[in-house]
Amino acid sequence: MKTESITTSAKIETAVLVAVSTQQQRPEKTEEYLAELDFLATTAGAITKAKFTQNLEHPDNKTYVGSGKLEDIKAYVTAYDIDMVIFDDDLSPSQVRNLETHFECKILDRSLLILNIFSDRAKTAQAKVQVELAQYQYVLPRLTRMWTHLQKQKGGVGMRGPGETELETDRRIIKHRISILKEKLDKIDRQSNTRRQNRDRMVRAALVGYTNVGKSTLMKAIAKADVFAENKLFATVDSTVRKVVIDRIPFLLTDTVGFIRKLPTTLIECFKSTLDEIREADVLIHVVDISHESFEEHIEVVGKTLTEIGAANKPTVLVFNKIDLYEKQLRREEHERRRLEELGQAPDYEEEETEDLITRLKRTYHGKDEHTTVFISASKKKNIDEFKKEVLRKVREKHFEIFPNYKKEEWEWGGNFDLSTDGSEEID
């Protein structure tokens, strides 16, 4: 039967991205940041139409980029009727005001974009309150028409630019909302603290890592948990906890929100209670996407973030994931090199072989700061047994610290959990 097609889907919004290269941020890095910003924009549901970069000593105080570049971008925005301009660094309140006046379209920066994604993804009451609080705290000092964007997305007021008196009223409303949200969050935090303390004292392991590295996929692989994993940034905003048993040793495993570059600490702090799961963990499972060209920088970012939230120096299993993808890329590059060689145009550098890379990474990270390393593919279930063995080794050490007299046969489980076979169980 042929029916009239009805278009119900909302118009997909278009975006242009803007970044500056400085002494501290070389152009190659800027390209990479922009690729990540593009991925974030896609995740948020926008299509990137163009990217603009400029070399500057530092971003312009008033308009982030210089006046010439500003005109180039404006011409593009007007010609292609672009919905939003997204900046790779955080903008000050006055920059936002100036840019909004200049472009007459939505102005976003990296943090606001991430907050929008968080707000779409949050499922539990706790995560929702955390994200809303973070949004209001972020927006309060920058209160211009930007706030009305947020409201618009939530089905509130539209793009109307509030006048000064309206801004004052808005400020009061937001401050009031912030205090209500803080009270709510306090209450939820107290409840979840109690819940955490009431859990049987078991070793606690937390999956941590950069966003999109495969933490949830790994959780699924070993805990048979029905968690949400997909190829988008920040698929996980809420944390999930499972009881897992390997070789008759029970422990708790938590999947957590991923980290990312250039995320202000103030923003991270809004997820304090989610991060408590990491802070209170006995063992960290730090997952790395070895197929990502900047994976070593990701390791650094995660390390820095862990220090910032007070969760550094824990026994850690460093898991290099997506080894399948890395090998595939290597084969593709090798193929390309051979093709160019036949044409007499081979580049004179050699790609690092998988074996070489693994040896180098082991040398760098294995044994350093109590780290052990393991190389796996979570989705292809490659080397999962070795991974389990390494996790168990760390868990076991902690476990016998807590229960010096533990005998596997005599273990009294709080519930009627079967310890005789490896497995997992959902807990709240």
Ligand SMILES: Nc1nc2c(ncn2[C@@H]2O[C@H](COP(=O)(O)OP(=O)(O)OP(=O)(O)O)[C@@H](O)[C@H]2O)c(=O)[nH]1
């Ligand atoms: N090729 C390959 N893809 C993988 C592997 N592990 C995970 N992925 C894919 O990587 C993407 C991200 O996986 P997730 O498990 O959602 O990653 P995450 O670390 O939980 O991400 P966030 O929750 O967004 O921080 C998904 O598309 C997975 O299917 C792997 O070993 N190999």
Ligand SMILES: [Mg+2]
């Ligand atoms: Mg996840």
